[in-house]
Amino acid sequence: MDRVGIGIIGCGNISSAYLKAMASFPILDIRGVADLNHDLAKQRAAEFGIEARSVEELLRDPAIEIIVNLTVPKAHVAVAMQALEAGKNTYSEKPLGINFREASELSEAAKAKGLRIGAAPDTFFGGSHQTARALVDSGVLGTPVGGTATFMCPGHERWHPNPDFYYETGGGPMLDMGPYYITDLVNLLGPVSQVAGFAIAPRKERLITSQPRNGERIPVHVPTHIVGVMAFENGAVVQIGMSFDVAGHKHVPLEVYGTEGTLIVPDPNHFGGQVEFLKKGGAFEPQGTSAPYADGNYRSIGVADMAHAIRSNRPHRANGDLALHVLEVMEAFERAAASGTTININTKTERPAPLSESLRDGRLAR
Structure with a gap:
């Protein structure tokens, strides 16, 4: 299997769930974790038997194709922009950004560079x-x-x-x-x-x-x-x-x-x-359900789907257009409340493709 190199930035509470789930997806090759608090990165690295590195090292590593961005929401876009500048695809924890304006700039930057962005949640894969x-x-x-x-x-x-x-x-x-x-x-x-x-x-x-x-x-x-x-x-x-x-x-x-x-x-x-x-x-x-991923916490399946999509040159499901659309919708509630009007949603997105086969064996999900 042609594995996809993964670098993780942000070692807070949610990183443990990601690292545990990533073990289910052989296509993911975790090349290191980083955090502004290097002691926290070392603690998480020791817990999962991986390497603690600096953010700069992850961004320079040519074997890393996806930066998984698990920082706090207000840092999501800044870190994702760094990843794009380094030529990396990026997948963020939710939301894509703290406002629609900055997330739109991220989306445009990714498209201009021919790189992918994605964002949680991926629980709809369940x-x-x-x-x-x-x-x-x-x-x-x-x-x-x-x-x-x-x-x-x-x-x-x-x-x-x-x-x-x-x-x-x-x-x-x-x-x-x-x-x-x-x-x-x-x-x-x-x-x-x-x-x-x-x-x-x-x-x-x-x-x-x-x-x-x-x-x-x-x-x-x-x-x-x-x-x-x-x-x-x-x-x-x-x-x-x-x-x-x-x-x-x-x-x-x-x-x-x-x-x-x-x-x-x-x-x-x-x-x-x-x-x-x-x-x-x-x-x-x-x-009843015969669909996979109903029996545990598979947080990071969206990253695995992105990795498979990179290898097979197809769209990934938890993609930037979907995340940007959801962010515009969420921000619209406050805009509607402040203006006393109904807000039109301008972004376009497709329904994500159904998950028609398992990723457990590392094979491609259509």
């Missing part, structure tokens, strides 16, 4: 979400009508050791959790055409209750409770609610409605979960 996609594509829902997308919690300061960035520009529930929900909805229904919404910040500061900073207060600079509506190009209209201000709720993460049935889609922050389908006049019934 077996449960691919099962839901197959049901939608089969036509059992009838004409798409709408749906709901709901993520609500009391806030991440309960568990994250350094939650500040969740409440800074580029944070908030929409940019943090919205990518999972909106990307999965684009996977199921196609691109969004219009957005309406409201956005509030009920509290100006948050009390950290996690360790080691228990009792410290941090300021809030972004809306933390956002609700709105997305109109899709196929005619469906979906309600969405994203919040760090709700003590508890009973909504399921995703529901998709059609004239002939209703689909329950599990948490799009995970690869598995129970899909249910109700045929008009019947009851909800669990749907």
Whole structure:
């Protein structure tokens, strides 16, 4: 197999999940990890038996073709631009950028250089979400009508050791959790055409209750409770609610409605979960899945798909056009709230191709 060299920049919490999952994909050749905190890079390298290097070393290494960018959101575009300047393809954690303007500049830079960009989430590759996609594509829902997308919690300061960035520009529930929900909805229904919404910040500061900073207060600079509506190009209209201000709720993460049935889609922050389908006049019934990647955390499958796509010269699924479209949609909720108008979405993207065969054996996924 002609493996693809990978360099990882950013060794925070999410890097462990990536490094564990990357072991499932033989096409990925991890050439090193780097972080501005070199001690953290050495710690992560020792944990996974790889090399800790500097950012400059990774960017200079001719064997590295993809830089996986796991830095904090406000650094995503700057690091990705560095990778492009070094002639590397780049794949970022979500979101693609903290605003649509800078992410658009990244997209244009990649196209000008003939390089690929990609971004999380890749959870829509998961077996449960691919099962839901197959049901939608089969036509059992009838004409798409709408749906709901709901993520609500009391806030991440309960568990994250350094939650500040969740409440800074580029944070908030929409940019943090919205990518999972909106990307999965684009996977199921196609691109969004219009957005309406409201956005509030009920509290100006948050009390950290996690360790080691228990009792410290941090300021809030972004809306933390956002609700709105997305109109899709196929005619469906979906309600969405994203919040760090709700003590508890009973909504399921995703529901998709059609004239002939209703689909329950599990948490799009995970690869598995129970899909249910109700045929008009019947009851909800669990749907089995034979699709792969429903039994664990395969975060980095989007990188593996990009690697296979490079080798076979085909589009990769978690691509820059998709990530930029989702970012424009997310940013539109605040714009709609501020202007009191409906916002038209101008970016274009295709539904990602279904994952029709496994990547477990390192073979090409069509």
